[in-house]
Amino acid sequence: MTLKKINPTQTESWKKLSEHFEKTKYLTLTDLFRSNSSRKTDFTITENNLELDYSKNKITSETMKLLVELANEVELKDAINKYFSGEKINETEGRAVLHTALRSNSEDEVIVEGKDIKPKIQTALRKIRAFSNKVISGKWKGYTGKAITDVVNIGIGGSDLGPDMVVEALRFYRNKLNVHFVSNVEGDHVSEVIKNLNPETTLFVIVSKTFTTQETISNANTIRDWFLRSGSIFDVAKHFVAVSTNLNAVYDFGIDKNNVFPMWNWVGGRFSLWSAVGLSISLAIGFDNFKELLNGAEEMDIHFRDTDFSENIPVVIALLSVWYNNFYKAETEAILPYTQYLSKLPDYLQQAVMESNGKSVDRNGDEINYQTGTIVWGSTGTNMQHAFMQLVHQGTKLIPADFIGYKESLHGLTSHHEKLMANYNAQMEALAFGKTAEEVHLELKTSGDFDKINQLLSYKVFKGNRPSNALLFDKLTPDSLGKLIAMYEHKIFVQGIIWNIYSYDQFGVELGKELAKKILAS
Numbered sequence: 001m002t003l004k005k006i007n008p009t010q011t012e013s014w015k016k017l018s019e020h021f022e023k024t025k026y027l028t029l030t031d032l033f034r035s036n037s038s039r040k041t042d043f044t045i046t047e048n049n050l051e052l053d054y055s056k057n058k059i060t061s062e063t064m065k066l067l068v069e070l071a072n073e074v075e076l077k078d079a080i081n082k083y084f085s086g087e088k089i090n091e092t093e094g095r096a097v098l099h100t101a102l103r104s105n106s107e108d109e110v111i112v113e114g115k116d117i118k119p120k121i122q123t124a125l126r127k128i129r130a131f132s133n134k135v136i137s138g139k140w141k142g143y144t145g146k147a148i149t150d151v152v153n154i155g156i157g158g159s160d161l162g163p164d165m166v167v168e169a170l171r172f173y174r175n176k177l178n179v180h181f182v183s184n185v186e187g188d189h190v191s192e193v194i195k196n197l198n199p200e201t202t203l204f205v206i207v208s209k210t211f212t213t214q215e216t217i218s219n220a221n222t223i224r225d226w227f228l229r230s231g232s233i234f235d236v237a238k239h240f241v242a243v244s245t246n247l248n249a250v251y252d253f254g255i256d257k258n259n260v261f262p263m264w265n266w267v268g269g270r271f272s273l274w275s276a277v278g279l280s281i282s283l284a285i286g287f288d289n290f291k292e293l294l295n296g297a298e299e300m301d302i303h304f305r306d307t308d309f310s311e312n313i314p315v316v317i318a319l320l321s322v323w324y325n326n327f328y329k330a331e332t333e334a335i336l337p338y339t340q341y342l343s344k345l346p347d348y349l350q351q352a353v354m355e356s357n358g359k360s361v362d363r364n365g366d367e368i369n370y371q372t373g374t375i376v377w378g379s380t381g382t383n384m385q386h387a388f389m390q391l392v393h394q395g396t397k398l399i400p401a402d403f404i405g406y407k408e409s410l411h412g413l414t415s416h417h418e419k420l421m422a423n424y425n426a427q428m429e430a431l432a433f434g435k436t437a438e439e440v441h442l443e444l445k446t447s448g449d450f451d452k453i454n455q456l457l458s459y460k461v462f463k464g465n466r467p468s469n470a471l472l473f474d475k476l477t478p479d480s481l482g483k484l485i486a487m488y489e490h491k492i493f494v495q496g497i498i499w500n501i502y503s504y505d506q507f508g509v510e511l512g513k514e515l516a517k518k519i520l521a522s
């Protein structure tokens, strides 16, 4: 059972959307709000402590109806069933895509290659819990009998970005362990990470599904050499653990077989933070918090799997993004979290989104003649307001933006939080409604700058009509972070289905790696 192979541009709904676009493209958000006093409520979905307000998008209820028709026409429901039930929807690699099974608490079986994978997942979680507890409590001793103070995750791409982003995002929940990440093959990165570490009290977690990745193995070897300047080869097992599928390579490295955590080929690297790849997360915040992260993601999974498309948060944000990408020809999307804790979210999403949907051959093997994967980028508010937001407000490009906010701050500095959220709301309002020539005129007049009106008026006008989604959570917790990440994972899936591409391979990253090997050998 494979995914349907439907060219979205050949569907009835696409044709209707094209006509609808021509009719509605000059509507402004100001007009749309004026003509419907309940617009905010009409275009808000509330689900499990998350409110998505998508009223400030260039849409009408007809737009949403047609976009949902498109989702139906490309048989999204069928694809979702295949995704969750473990069909090999990663057809180009012959694999299932089951990061959802990693966080499932249901008793239902998920069968891969004739076997239920749930018991394996439970065993791995128990192992992560036992190991995390031992290290955090200080029962796990280094080679001189001291407790571990520092953990270094050695990995790259999917084996680095997710754990690094989450450990940073959940810094508030962290215990006393210092957790570091080394990824780049550039030697200064590893040198900086180890320069102040004590080999007696540091634990290295080598995360590599293949255990052949040039960057990771180079860094692991360099670190082992550094370690062996103090410890002996017999001490390696107390300081190095691995997350991998390549057991022989792991044993050859000197890692004890009890200290190897599994990875599976039905979980893609960029979707693997929910597995033992997230070991550094569990070490940093404790297993119970790690499990809360998984539970939050599962709540989003259930919402996504079971909710009608028109009320389905990941489906709605995916459809809006298709609307801008394919009809408005927007090329990029901004991710703007209003919390410093999420400073690494844009980087993480760049891999998840762009490695998944940056494809130009469809599921029939044909070259695509429409736009697929969007470019995502972003940074935290309010810092970015003093940086790139000028272009988003007054530049020539249309940049749909996700504003991610929290009703409560974690440390409780309410006056800071009020200012932060005033900015969060003000930015979206300014983008949507702008400032008219009349308003600028009046402003210059009342401020006494009468003589500058002619000179400055046009520069000070904000055209507005720039779209945004407001994603508002109660609080940044492991649970709400799990929901946020899972929401974006499902957005990626929905868009891949609509664009008729394979989202779960990444052949595009191979050629550069091969050539680097050749150049190195020559």
Ligand code: G6Q
Residues within 6 Å of the ligand: 156, 157, 158, 159, 207, 208, 209, 210, 211, 212, 213, 216, 268, 269, 270, 271, 355, 506
């Ligand atoms: C992610 C990609 C890629 C991968 C890294 C690390 O989906 O597959 O980013 O995670 O190349 O691979 P290893 O875990 O095998 O070292």
